[in-house]
């Protein structure tokens with residue numbers, strides 16, 4: 001007889017021994033699935049990290065809708081390049097720093113964010129010039145090799161002249177530190193960067209587009225199935241099932257993950273131990289676009 005748990009990866013097989021509540025806890029917790037585009041982007045980031053220092057470092061803009069997996073991808077990269085204590089130096093080495101863009105094109109708050117991430121005491125009300133000096137000094141001191149800025153579209157909520165100024169600051173940081181920058185944001189961020197020819201030539205856009213039916217999507221579903229500790233195979237890659245999951249999640253990775261998580265929990269609680277059409281029908285699933293409409297009607 002074939003192994004009854006061969007549809008699962010090793011971690012998930014072990015998780016089958018947990019109590020029901022612990023297994024549900026496990027299903028709820030965050031998991032990383034290395035889909036092909038993510039792996040490709042991670043290796044692009046690796047290449048950038050080892051790019052020789054020049055006065056004109058290449059930069060990347062990871063573009064995708066909300067819930068496409070941008071932040072998780074960048075976090076994964078940061079985790080694989082953690083800070084370490086340098087026994088020969090007086091400061092820790094911090095190869096990669098990720099900060100959120102401020103809620104507007106505000107250079108001063110960007111500096112605050114960087115200093116906070118590095119736990120550097122600072123005076124938020126110091127002049128911009130003073131903070132810039134402090135930031136550049138610290139970033140050189142810790143040997144920063146890449147700066148990642150999440151939610152870079154935030155800067156679009158300000159006057160265009162301020163946006164330009166902010167983008168120029170980014171260019172300046174990259175030039176002065178000779179490090180690549182990585183921005184994460186929506187299509188609007190891409191448009192803002194493309195408005196500046198100099199920035200446009202430096203930032204290579206990489207898209208995390210909505211999922212469509214195809215080989216990569218089936219591989220993604222197969223990985224989810226292997227990772228979710230259910231006793232029976234769900235066969236998520238069967239065509240009708242795959243199409244149903246794609247339709248319900250509207251092509252969004254975050255929505256798909258939420259849907260499969262809810263399905264897996266239902267499968268454990270109900271004893272069906274697999275996600276099938278019946279389980280999906282039993283969930284109170286409201287499609288993402290319907291949810292948005294409902295939210296709009298509230299206000």
Ligand SMILES: Nc1ncnc2c1ncn2[C@@H]1O[C@H](COP(=O)(O)OP(=O)(O)O)[C@@H](O)[C@H]1O
Pocket residue numbers: 031032033034035038064065066067068069070071072073253254255257258
């Ligand atoms: N590589 C991945 N493996 C598994 N789930 C993922 C992955 N990337 C994203 N997700 C799921 O999608 C959700 C949204 O991802 P996130 O990175 O926050 O999107 P974005 O930053 O594009 O809005 C996450 O909370 C997680 O549930």
Ligand SMILES: [Mg+2]
Pocket residue numbers: 070071072150151
């Ligand atoms: Mg995000």
